[in-house]
Amino acid sequence: MKSDVVIVGGGISGLSLAFYTAKAGFKTTLLEKNDTPGGSFNSHRYSADGSQFWLELGAHTCYNSYQNLLDIVDACHISDTIIPREKVPFTLLVDSQLKSVFSALNVFEALKSIPNIFTLKKEGLSVREYYSKIVGVNNYNNTLSHFFNAVPSQPTDDFPADMMFKSREKRKEVLKNYTFTDGLQSVAKAVAKSKGINVFTGQEVTGIELLDGRYAITTKAGVTHSAATLALATPSAVSSRLLQTIEADIARHLGTLKAASVDSVGVVVKKEDISVKPVAAIISPNDIFFSAVSRDTVPDDRYRGFAFHFKPGESGETKMKRITDVLGIREDTIIHKHEVVNTVPSLRVGHKQWLEKMNGMLEGKNLLLTGNYFGGMAIEDCVSRSLSESKRLKR
Ligand SMILES: Cc1cc2nc3c(=O)[nH]c(=O)nc-3n(C[C@H](O)[C@H](O)[C@H](O)COP(=O)(O)OP(=O)(O)OC[C@H]3O[C@@H](n4cnc5c(N)ncnc54)[C@H](O)[C@@H]3O)c2cc1C
Known part of the structure; x- marks a missing residue:
């Protein structure tokens, strides 16, 4: 099967990239391993006795600062389903009792430390280094760090402070935080149905070759897709493995990420x-x-x-x-x-240098890389990366 662009991975990174490449007029194919598109942006559905219920097992909240995502939502005509x-x-479970996160903070320590917010810069500091100065060491250790760890579901002490919570321009007419009547997967479904995108689910990509200047992308089921441009929107370790034989240096650089x-x-x-x-x-x-x-x-x-x-x-x-x-x-x-x-x-301080090197390695190639390991792991970071990669393709 021939396409202009084949995208591997149908989470929000792959889907948003597909949206942009199709919009720019490229015949786009997206291959997703699972039976439904969405990845971590996939609302699980339960139905019984004629009623439906959905539950988010990954991402659950979008914000009015997710401007690129909101542009896609508008273009897919689903903004009226925002709720x-x-x-x-948000509660803390302490000694089998549920407490509000703020009631668990030591107010005196927090008040003493909070003025640091006006002078301390996040750049170059880890989450621990920055936030223990903003709320106090004990507040950080006993309360806030657990709240932060819950965001990417892993210890975040060593995450870059400027990549955890970002301040972005907001669309003031949109709700500050929101979901959709049918869960966040509504966006994934709407993008998958957009004009110019062929989505194949249940298609795990197992091998990639370069033949006569085109990429040959083979799935576990033995189907081969051919494309002038390849885009990988899978976790970094998967992308590293898939690129091993055709782009050894990029594969190695990807392999350094945790x-x-x-x-x-x-x-x-x-x-x-x-x-x-x-x-x-x-x-x-x-x-x-x-x-x-x-x-x-x-x-x-x-x-x-x-x-x-x-x-x-x-x-x-x-x-x-x-x-x-x-x-x-x-x-x-x-x-x-x-x-x-x-x-x-698992992002670490110094990630920006990793990213600069990666972007340098990709320059001039018909290979696009997107995912939640570039500018940050929030949905908007994924969509922003896809947007910039789609611009590189157009160039
Ligand atoms: C529990 C949890 C809660 C979160 N909450 C929020 C939140 O509230 N708000 C927010 O902004 N962000 C949140 N995030 C972060 C955000 O959901 C993710 O960073 C984002 O959805 C990742 O999208 P992605 O497309 O880069 O990766 P993924 O969603 O992981 O998609 C990668 C896709 O590639 C597919 N794939 C892998 N290997 C292959 C292969 N060989 N062939 C074909 N397909 C393959 C996978 O099946 C998957 O669908 C949360 C994340 C988690 C895990």
Whole structure:
């Protein structure tokens, strides 16, 4: 099968790149390993007794600062499905009690440290170095670090401070934070249906060759796609492996990046079977899970759902015991369970130099690289990277 561009990986990075290349008039094919596009941006669906319920097992919130994403949402005509998230608290689980994150802070220490926010620059500092000066060492160690670890579901002490939370221009007429009536996957589905994009799901790419100046991309099922331009939108380790024989230097540079697996378990229970107060998320310091993100932000008449993001390596039995203990429910009241493993980058101070070197290596090549390991792991970072790569293709 011949295309102008073949994109490997159908998460938001691959999908947004497909949106831009198709819009620029390139015949675009996207190959995704899973049965549905979306990757970590994929709302899991449960249906029973004629009703539908969705639960986010990966990304759950978008913001009005996600301008490039919002442009795509507008272009796909789904802005009218944007809905607000209910204001329910982020909570800390301490001694089996749920507390608000802010009530756990030592106000005196925070007030003493907060003026540093006006003088201290994030650039070149790790999350620990920066935020322990902004809220105080004890507040950071006892409270804030656990909240930060819950964001990429891994220890974030050594993350670059300027890549954790970014301030961006906002679209003031859009809700500050939001989701979609049908979950975030609505965007993935809408982009996949856009004109000029052929999406093939259930297609794991296993090999890439360069034949007569064109890329030959082969899937596990033995189908070969041919394209003038190749784009990889898979986790860095997968992209590194796929490029090993055709771009050894780039593969090696990609291979220096670290990433973490997030072992997520989503559970659905009937409302009457659980008494935990509505929460946005439960963060449990030093536990086997980083966070349990709830669907209470978009309340449902019949069901409640929780996505527990575990550290890798725990047995199914251990995870289930922790879920039932934290939620105070019996296992037989869980009417639906679904598990996924997502990959998130483990960024380190100095990442900008890594990125500069990578961009230099890509210059002049018909090879595009996008993903959540370039400018940051937020949805908008992924879309922004795809936008800049699509501009490189046009050049
Ligand atoms: C638990 C969790 C919560 C998050 N919450 C938020 C949030 O609220 N807001 C926010 O902005 N960001 C959030 N993020 C971050 C954000 O969701 C991710 O960084 C982003 O979705 C990653 O998109 P991606 O396309 O780069 O990668 P992925 O979503 O990982 O997509 C990569 C795709 O490549 C496919 N693939 C892999 N190998 C192959 C192969 N060989 N052949 C074909 N396909 C392949 C995979 O199946 C996958 O679909 C969260 C992430 C996680 C894990």
